[in-house]
Amino acid sequence: ELGVERRFVPESCPRAVRPGDFVRYHYLGAFPDGTRFDSSYDRGSTFNVFVGKGQLIAGMDQALIGMCVNERRFVRIPPKLAYGSEGVSGVIPPNAVLHFDVLLIDLWNSEDEVQVQTYFKPDKCPRTVQVSDFVRYHYNGTFLDGTLFDSSHNRMRTYDTYVGIGWLIPGMDQGLLGMCIGEKRIITIPPFLAYGEEGDGKEIPGQASLVFDVALLDLHNPKDGIAIENQQVPESCERRSQAGDFVRYHYNGTLLDGTLFDSSYSRNRTYDTYVGKGYVIAGMDEGLLGVCSGERRRIIIPPHLGYGEEGRGKIPGSAVLVFDIYVVDFHNPSDSVSITVSYKPPNCTLLSKKGDYIKYHYNASLLDGTVLDSTHSLGKTYNIVLGLGQVVVGMDMGLQDMCVGERRTVIIPPHLGYGEDGVEGEVPGSAVLVFDIELMELVSGLPEGYMFVWNGEVSPNLFEEIDQNDDGEVLLEEFSEYIQAQVDSGKGKLAPGFDFEKIVKNMFTNQDRNGNGKVTAEEFKLKDQEVKEEHDEL
Numbered sequence: 001e002l003g004v005e006r007r008f009v010p011e012s013c014p015r016a017v018r019p020g021d022f023v024r025y026h027y028l029g030a031f032p033d034g035t036r037f038d039s040s041y042d043r044g045s046t047f048n049v050f051v052g053k054g055q056l057i058a059g060m061d062q063a064l065i066g067m068c069v070n071e072r073r074f075v076r077i078p079p080k081l082a083y084g085s086e087g088v089s090g091v092i093p094p095n096a097v098l099h100f101d102v103l104l105i106d107l108w109n110s111e112d113e114v115q116v117q118t119y120f121k122p123d124k125c126p127r128t129v130q131v132s133d134f135v136r137y138h139y140n141g142t143f144l145d146g147t148l149f150d151s152s153h154n155r156m157r158t159y160d161t162y163v164g165i166g167w168l169i170p171g172m173d174q175g176l177l178g179m180c181i182g183e184k185r186i187i188t189i190p191p192f193l194a195y196g197e198e199g200d201g202k203e204i205p206g207q208a209s210l211v212f213d214v215a216l217l218d219l220h221n222p223k224d225g226i227a228i229e230n231q232q233v234p235e236s237c238e239r240r241s242q243a244g245d246f247v248r249y250h251y252n253g254t255l256l257d258g259t260l261f262d263s264s265y266s267r268n269r270t271y272d273t274y275v276g277k278g279y280v281i282a283g284m285d286e287g288l289l290g291v292c293s294g295e296r297r298r299i300i301i302p303p304h305l306g307y308g309e310e311g312r313g314k315i316p317g318s319a320v321l322v323f324d325i326y327v328v329d330f331h332n333p334s335d336s337v338s339i340t341v342s343y344k345p346p347n348c349t350l351l352s353k354k355g356d357y358i359k360y361h362y363n364a365s366l367l368d369g370t371v372l373d374s375t376h377s378l379g380k381t382y383n384i385v386l387g388l389g390q391v392v393v394g395m396d397m398g399l400q401d402m403c404v405g406e407r408r409t410v411i412i413p414p415h416l417g418y419g420e421d422g423v424e425g426e427v428p429g430s431a432v433l434v435f436d437i438e439l440m441e442l443v444s445g446l447p448e449g450y451m452f453v454w455n456g457e458v459s460p461n462l463f464e465e466i467d468q469n470d471d472g473e474v475l476l477e478e479f480s481e482y483i484q485a486q487v488d489s490g491k492g493k494l495a496p497g498f499d500f501e502k503i504v505k506n507m508f509t510n511q512d513r514n515g516n517g518k519v520t521a522e523e524f525k526l527k528d529q530e531v532k533e534e535h536d537e538l
Helices: 058-063 170-175 282-287 393-398 462-466 476-489 500-511 527-537
Strands: 003-008 022-030 036-039 047-050 072-077 098-108 115-120 134-143 148-151 159-162 184-189 210-220 227-232 246-255 260-263 271-274 296-301 321-331 338-343 357-366 371-374 382-385 407-412 433-443 452-454 492-494
Touching: 058 072, 058 098, 170 184, 170 210, 282 296, 282 321, 393 407, 393 433, 462 476, 476 492, 476 500
Parallel strands: none
Antiparallel strands: 003 072, 022 036, 022 047, 022 098, 072 098, 115 184, 134 148, 134 159, 134 210, 184 210, 227 296, 246 260, 246 271, 246 321, 296 321, 338 407, 357 371, 357 382, 357 433, 407 433, 452 492
């Protein structure tokens, strides 16, 4: 009688051989005395055959029924279920009992379809693989018995391809449909949907079932545009970015599976660029339009609007990019200073102008609210002579026409502030500045070009009055004492906000025309006399 001994049975047996199945198995054939008459191992290939269709000796047809892949059976077949009284000339003698040591490698049925088993699926799945999508995935490829024949992990590179247009074996084309980014599934493919009777001519033999353990990393469609997800938009958004604006932003750049490839935060410096002028990849150029200062958004960029098939640095070819951005500020090179008055006193007649000496308090910040500096924390005002370049150009402009007690917000674009370089350790390069200002004190300045003016009539004997020792020459000391006396008595006024000695020395130098350290009556002239002489010459 037929004898079957199950010498090894795998723990998992999802499927057993049935009549009509196609099987691939290895075997050793021997007589009862141990003499070997045949072996598939010696030929280096499995024995491939349909079961239950008379293609095998009757005993083997029966012995294979119920076997699992990776199961090992010892089969004893009597002559009546083998080659009977005739045997096989030169190989099997008549009435021979045959022993077979069988290891099942593969089994499938012509009615089989692709089998998909998902063992991990992310909680969020906004999009699944459709026909004509381009995917990037990792895989391990094995036979049904677990033998590895290929792996993208070993090559440390994803497999990148279109789905559903014939670039893959039919079974993989089917098995990838409906997958989510991050999903992991096992795809089992019968040979007639894989490499068929011939195999691939390399690692995959003919009639082999294939098992792919797939992890989907990325997917897009050539028709995709960018996708924008607004994560946080400020309540107050008076202005949105347009083409030609200069934007400063922070970002984290990841692949669709969450792999970080770059971050401005790690460099502790914003990324600064013009928008809509091709300075950044096309998808980012588009994604930065319409943002507010202080906005957070996610920009998803397909590869044809990113780094394309070649990739760049840590970015693989054909990768979808995800940028989580935070907009710090933006401006346009044509911007001027913006002034918003928040409080103006009822009595506001004396307005600040060029040359005035003013004292003011301020809080300085970036457009996103990051505090830079404050006079309040120092407990003293900031004091300048207006319009003489003692502050950045934008501040000189923003402090004009202001009255004492007035409060205003002055927004200064970088080209009127600290420019591309900024101030190291204090103000970032290309930063838009916001100053909340309160004018505390104003001392009116002198007319432009004057450092000293008389409050009354000028003495006709001015030189003689200055020349106290009547030697016909005025030294710096005499000149300084005289000017000080006029200021103290209220007869004259110096330009406010300047050092007295520097002003006097400057005035004296202007009169000392030959530079000998002395001023004579011939050299001495008032400013209006100098102007008149110039006009006479013209």
